Amino acid sequence: MKIAQFSDLHYCPEHLDEVDRCFSAAVEAAIEEDVEVAVISGDSTDHRVDLHSLSVQKLSERIHTLSNHCPVLMLQGTFFHEPLGTLEVFQYVGGKYPVFVATDIQQVALTEDNAWVSSLSGETPHFVFTEETLPKNTKALFSCLPTVNKAEMVSAIAADDHAALGDVLAELLSAFAPINTVAREKHIPTIGVSHGTVHGCLTEHGVPMIGFDHEFTTGSLFASKVQAYMLGHIHKHQVWENALPQYGTQRIAYPGSIGRLHFGEEGDKGWLFWEIDYRNAACMLMPTPAKQLLHIDFEAAPDVAEIQKVVGENPGAFVRIRYNIPEDQRHTVDRESLQKIVEQAGAKSVKIEGRIIPVVRVRAQGISQSKTLEEKLRKWCENTHCEAAPLVGRLPLLVNDDAETIASDLMHGKPPVPPTSADNGPAVSVTDNPVSVTPDVMPVTPGVTHVTPDVTPDVTPVTPDVMDAVTHPDKPADHPVATRNAKKQTPQQEVDLLDLF
Incomplete structure (x- = not known):
């Protein structure tokens, strides 16, 4: 029997x-291959x-086209994607052959006249057939296990965690084994979905899916005694096989998603062409014209040459x-220009995502x-790789002068040189006699007049005339002179270097 398996179509506007x-x-290819049944898992x-x-x-149009060629079986998927009841409408879009929607755990027999018969129908509904209830003209037997609500099942079995879900499903799958064995003896192909x-x-x-809350293991699926187990949900094609002597x-197999829906998806996309009899099952991936999605990552600014090379290939x-x-x-990354370059290199669509890393200023190591x-x-x-000599040479100015005096000197073209004893008496050293200051003690330096912080001295702004009086002592004594010794002195505090420079 030739069967086409499609999965994870994810029809939506996006x-x-x-x-x-x-x-x-895929539908056109399946019809060309003359498949006898179509399954959407x-x-x-x-x-x-x-x-x-x-x-x-x-x-609906694609399902109708498919059902005009062969019977179709649709399985309930993830509730988030398709809530219960969403698929019911598709059973009414069948064409020449019927469309069966499996939303419950059950077995479905496909008869010789291409009709679907569920184990939940009839006088004694049950999730599995018995040898007596299995239709006599069955040509294929499908065991359907749609998405289960983990929370409801764990609650129903009074389990403390989701790990017990796997045990329950394993028992459920093994319950399919007896009738599947009977069907094999009658040369009826058996399929799980x-x-x-x-x-x-x-x-x-x-990425490997490792965890204790996953629904299935390969062992539990093989234990159902079906020849082919058709799975959905994982978007990557992969196959497991199990050869049994005399069996x-x-x-x-997962066919994977029908198209490429997300960046970074590996491998080809397509559907599975199955050939199944009562003893063996084989499948082959049939590719679809899925789009190429390239994701190019950089730890720094984008490398335009590298992007052009990859996109060109x-x-x-x-x-x-x-x-x-x-x-x-x-500001070094021009996103608009980058997008134009990538499009010119041959890309059909471009999406640029930049992550801006905040700059965090850290104090120089060891400065404390x-x-x-x-x-x-x-x-x-030393830590910022700056030349120390020019800064150290001007440090006394910051210690002995205030900002207004330094600014005035610069504005009038006077080079900011450290004060000498000829100008102000003994200069204040920042290395020979370090002064440790506490909030309650005012440092006293010989030759320097200090003013308490809460007193504002009457200081005449320094003008060119004042500077002239300082450099020419023959000027009248009552000329207003504002010398450096008369300026306000403040306690020497440890200052953040980023504020000083």
Whole structure:
């Protein structure tokens, strides 16, 4: 028996162009291969799509086209993507052959006249057939295990954690084994269809799914005694097989998503072409025209040459560029120009995502252990790779002069040289006689007049005339002279170097 398996179509406005192009091509290819049954193993829709939307209209058209060629089985997928009841409408869009929607755990028999018969129908409904209830003209037997609500199941079995879910599902799968064994003895192909995660499988990004709360293990799936187990939910194609002496070969497979929906998805996209009999099962991935999604990451500013090279090797790709850059360098990246360059290189679409890293200022290492202000300054210069001599030479000006005096000297063209004893008496040293100041003690330096912080001296602003009087003692004695010794003196405090310079 030839069966086409599609999975994870994810029809929605966001992905409509991609998935409809790919699924339409897949339907045409399946019809050309003359498949006898079509199976969609979950997540036909996405994002709780509205039934009146264009996405549902397009999906209905594809299902109708498929059902005009062969019977179709649709399985309930993730509740977040398609809430219960969403798929019910598709059972009414069947064409020449019926569409069966499996929303409950059950077995479904496909009869010789291409009708679907559920184990939940009839006088004694049950999730599995018995040898007596299995239709006599069955040509294929499907065991359906749609998405289960983990919270409800754990609550129902009174388990303390989700790990018990796997044990319950393993028992459920093993309950399919007796009737599947009977069907094999009658030369009837047996197929399992589920939507969930196999422990140890890989995601579309190549990440292993390791955990105790995943629904299935390969052992529990093989224990159902089906020849082929068709899975959905994981978007990466992968296959497991199990050969049993005198029994045949069992296979489990994910076809992956029908199209490429996210950046970074690995491998080809497509659908599975199955050939199954009562002893063996084989499958082959049939590629679809999925778009190329390139993601190019940089730890610093984007390398334009590298981007052009990669995009040039993959023309028509959808490109996402990510980069990290310090806040003070963000202006170096011209996003508009970068987008034009990438489009000219052959990209069909470009998405640029820049991560701005905040600049955090950190004090120079070891500066707090220095004893004097000059030592602190030298340490800061050492850590910031600055030349220390010019800064150390001007440090006495900051210690002995106020900002107004220094600014006035600069404005009138006087070079800011450290004061000498000829001008102001003994100069204040910042290295020979370090002064330790406490909030309650005012330092006293010989030759320097100090004014308490709460007293504002009457200081005449320094003008060219005043400076002339200072340099020419023959001027009248009552000429207003504002010397450096008359300025306000403040306690010497440890100052943040970033504020000083």
